Amino acid sequence: MSDQRDIDLRAAINAISDVVQNRPRPIRNFDQIYMKAGDMVLQSELVARWAQGKRLVFIGDGDAISVCVAYLHTRGILDYGPTQIAVFDFDERICGAVTRFADKEQLGQLKAELYNCLDPFPHSAEFDCFYTNPPWGASNGGESVKVFVQRGMEATGYNGEGMVVLADDAELEWTKRVLANVQDFVIKSGYFVQRMMSQLHQYHLDDAPDLRSSNLLIKALPGNREPGLSATISDPARLKDFYGRDNPPRIKYIREKKRLDYGKAHDDEYSFELLE
Numbered sequence: 001m002s003d004q005r006d007i008d009l010r011a012a013i014n015a016i017s018d019v020v021q022n023r024p025r026p027i028r029n030f031d032q033i034y035m036k037a038g039d040m041v042l043q044s045e046l047v048a049r050w051a052q053g054k055r056l057v058f059i060g061d062g063d064a065i066s067v068c069v070a071y072l073h074t075r076g077i078l079d080y081g082p083t084q085i086a087v088f089d090f091d092e093r094i095c096g097a098v099t100r101f102a103d104k105e106q107l108g109q110l111k112a113e114l115y116n117c118l119d120p121f122p123h124s125a126e127f128d129c130f131y132t133n134p135p136w137g138a139s140n141g142g143e144s145v146k147v148f149v150q151r152g153m154e155a156t157g158y159n160g161e162g163m164v165v166l167a168d169d170a171e172l173e174w175t176k177r178v179l180a181n182v183q184d185f186v187i188k189s190g191y192f193v194q195r196m197m198s199q200l201h202q203y204h205l206d207d208a209p210d211l212r213s214s215n216l217l218i219k220a221l222p223g224n225r226e227p228g229l230s231a232t233i234s235d236p237a238r239l240k241d242f243y244g245r246d247n248p249p250r251i252k253y254i255r256e257k258k259r260l261d262y263g264k265a266h267d268d269e270y271s272f273e274l275l276e
Contacts (some may be wrong), residue, residue, distance in 0.1 A: 007045060007077060007078060008077055009041070011075070011077050012041045012044075012045070012072060012077050013037065013038075013041055015068070015071050015072055015075055015077055016037050016040050016041050016044070016068055017037065018071070019040075019064050019067045019068050019071060019101070020037060020040075020064070022064070022067070022097050022100070022101045023062075023064045023067075023094070023097050024091070024093035024094060024097055026062060026204075027091075027254065029243060029244075029247065030091075030135070030243050030251075030254070031134075031135035031136065031144075031243050031244065032062045032091075033062075033203045033204065033205050034062060034063055034203065034204050035063045035065075035133075035201050035202070035203055035213075036201070036202045036203060036204060039200065039201040039202055040063065040064075040065065040068055041068075042200070043063075043065055043068075043200070043201060043215075044065055044068035044069050044072055045072070045078060046215070047065060047069050047131060047163065048069045048072060048073060048078050048080055048081040048082070049080055050129070050161075050163060050217075051069075051081065051082040051128075051129050051131075052080045052081060052082070053080075053082070053083060054082050054083065054127075054128035054129050054160075055082065055083060055084040055086075055126070055127045055128045055129075056069075056082040056084065056085050056086075056127065056128070056129050056130070056131060057085075057086045057087075057088065057123075057126075057127040057129075057130045057131070057152065057155045057156070058085070058086070058087045058088065058089075058130070058131050058132065059088055059117060059130060059131070059132040059134070059148045059149075059151045059152045059155070060088070060089050060090075060117070060132055060133065060134060060148060061087045061089055061094065061098075061131075061133070062089075062091070062094060062133070063133060064094075064097070064098070065131065065133075066085050066087045066098065066110060066131075067097075067098055067101055067102070067107075067110065069081055069082065069085060070082075070085050070102070070107040070109055070110040071101075071105060071107060073109075074105065074106070074107050074109075081109075082109065083109060084109050084127075085109055085110045085111070086110075086111050086112070086113065086123075086127070087110075087111070087112040087113070088112075088113050088114075088115035088117075088121075088151075088155075089112065089114070089115065090114065090115060090116040090117070090251070090252070090253050090254060091253070091254040092114055092253060092254060092255050092256040093254060093256045094112070095112040095113065095114050096112075096256050098110065098111075098112035099111070099112050114253060116252050116253060117147055117148055117151050117233075118147070118232060118233045118234070118239075118249060119232060120229070120230040120231055120232060121151050121154040121155055121230040123155065124154045124155065124157060124226070124229075124230050125154075125155075125156065125157025125159075125226065126155065126157075127155045127156050127160070128156060128159075128160045128161075129156060129160045129161040129162060129163070130152030130153070130155050130156055130160075130161075130162045130163070131152075131162070131163045131165075132148040132149060132151075132152050132162070132163075132164055132165070133164075133165035133213070134147070134148035134149070134164075134165075135148075135242065135243055135244075136166065136167040136175075136178065136213075137178045137181075138167070138174050138175075138178070138244065139241035139244050139245040139247075140240060140241040140242065141174075141177055141178060141181050142166075142177070142178035142179075142181040142182050142185075143181075143237070143238050143239075143240070143241075143242070144241075144242045144243070145164070145166065145178060145181075145182050146181070146182060146185045146238075147233055147238060147242075148164075149162065149164055149182065149185065149186065150189075150233075151230075152164075153189055153191075153220075153226075154226070154230045156220075157226050158189070158190060158220055158224050158225060158226040158227070159220045159224060160219070160220060161194070161217065161218065161219045161220070162186075162191070162217070162218045162219075163215055163216070163217055163218075164182065164215070164216040164218065165201070165213050165214070165215060165216075166178060166179055166182065166213060166214055166216055167211060167212075167213050167214075168198055168199050168212050168213055168214035169199075169210075169211055169212060172211075179214075179216070182216065183216070186218045189227075190220055190221050190224035190225070191218045191219060191220050191221065191224070192218065192219060192221060193216065193217070193218055194217040194218060194219050195215075195216075195217040196214060196215075196216055196217075197214055197215040197216075197217070198214045199212040199213075199214060200212065200213065200214060200215060201213045201214075
């Protein structure tokens with residue numbers, strides 16, 4: 001993959017700002033932690049270039065990188081990008097935000113579908129590459145990461161490529177263990193590591209503001225075969241501490257209570273005190 005290309009930075013930042021205004025606020029209990037805007041610009045350009053001309057699937061996408069990639073391409077800020085982008089997320093707010101933005105901005109290549117990663121993947125082998133920024137697995141050695149990566153592999157029929165976003169901190173031992181375990185998992189699944197792009201991204205994370213993440217790029221070996229039909233994941237060992245210590249999966253879907261315009265203050269967030 002070649003280095004960063006020159007783009008109109010002002011136009012790109014303004015476009016990313018539109019996307020950020022549209023997305024729902026994160027729920028920390030489910031490891032929804034959002035990437036900072038400047039890093040979203042760079043990541044979106046990278047993903048668009050990496051997935052040029054391909055069918056790209058996102059296994060979860062709280063950051064809304066999928067929307068950024070489609071929007072930057074459609075607006076002509078990038079002259080390259082995927083031909084198709086599909087988002088699968090268990091948060092109906094995220095799926096709704098993607099769908100509404102795509103409808104408003106006429107992003108015909110972008111769609112979203114409500115899906116819980118513990119369920120069998122419904123569209124196996126329909127995509128060329130996958131992207132996931134999963135729960136980082138600090139308390140489970142990366143088991144939660146492996147679940148999301150497995151679904152990405154199934155979505156691409158254990159062929160093609162994947163980009164996995166992982167926590168990366170030289171001072172934190174758990175990030176190294178997770179990286180080693182995930183690399184072992186992908187190798188045993190018939191993939192090899194193409195590239196590791198270290199400490200690229202920062203996040204809006206109050207309890208660890210300096211924590212960064214990396215891109216792990218993987219690719220299937222020639223002739224790699226899918227091991228079987230996608231199945232429900234219910235092994236307690238894989239589900240333990242899924243979203244953090246003592247926080248296994250209990251929720252099938254996060255439902256959207258009402259239709260919201262995320263770019264405006266909600267009327268249940270404020271009240272008026274009148275002039276005398």
